[in-house]
Every structure is written in C-alpha cells, then in structure tokens.
Amino acid sequence: MPTYSVTTVEGRLSAQQKVAIAKEITRIHNEVTGAPSFFAQVLFYELAPGNAFIGGFPLTSDQIFVHGQIRDGRTSAQKTKLIQDVLEASAVAAQTSKFYVWVYIIDLVPTQMAEFGHILPASGKEEEWMASLPPEDRERMIGIGRDRG
Secondary structure (H helix, E strand, C coil), X not given: CCEEEEEEECCCCCHHHHHHHHHHHHHHHHHHHCCCHHHCEEEEEEECCCCCEECCEECCCCCEEXXXXXXXXXXXXXXXXXXXXXXXXXXXXXXXXXXXXXXXXXXXXXXXXXXXXXXXXXXXXXXXXXXXXXXXXXXXXXXXXXXXX
C-alpha cells in the first residue's frame, strides 16, 4: 500500500543503513496511520554519479530523496507527522544532516490501486477489507516478515 522510494547516489547507503531506514519508515507509517506494517514497501534506487542534478548542476552532496506514495484520506496533521518523522529517522540512519534528506508524500486514490491481488481499501477501512479477503490471502499478508525480526 504505501510505497516509499528512497533514491541516492550509488554507494551512499550501506546495507545496514538501508535496513534501518526501511524498518523506521515501516514503523513510522504504521504508528502514524494505523495501517498494518505488512502494507509498507520501501524500495531503494541508486543513481550512477552524474545522473542526479540540483539547480542544473551534478549532485555532489549527501542527498537522500524519499518519495512516499500513500492512500489518500490521511489528514494534513498525519502527513506532516509522516514527513517530519521519516525525515528525522532517515537522517539518523544515514548518519547525515536533515538538510540533506528531502521527503515527499503523494496521495493515491485507493480504488485505482491493486496489491496482493485485490483492489485496495479506503484509508481506515483495512480491518473490514482484510476480513473480506480469502483466508489464504489474509494469512499470507499477515505472515510477511513475521519470523524475520
């Protein structure tokens, strides 16, 4: 459901930093929105040097871009908290200043999305949606990450 894309220049983030950022984004999204943790997806993209520009000039800084695509229906306060918390957690995990972390939240209409083989529910309707799913699909979703700590 929520998909957070983290983009950096190649080699900027270690494997451990990526894990820490993914866990923190997942935790934050769950706490702020109430959506189950297994809905969160965090994808990392690395750009070759010379493929990122700011102001028309090649990126030479420590920049980390986080684009969060979430289902619409969240309040302005929730989105502000998401942005602030993801900004802070990403900076800490990447061992950089918040100055270099840029976070964007983009609303998507849930009825125009399908994941796990089903059209997504409106924000806040996750429990009813889960209850309406075939038991095998529900169990597979709930089991995501269960035994991975």
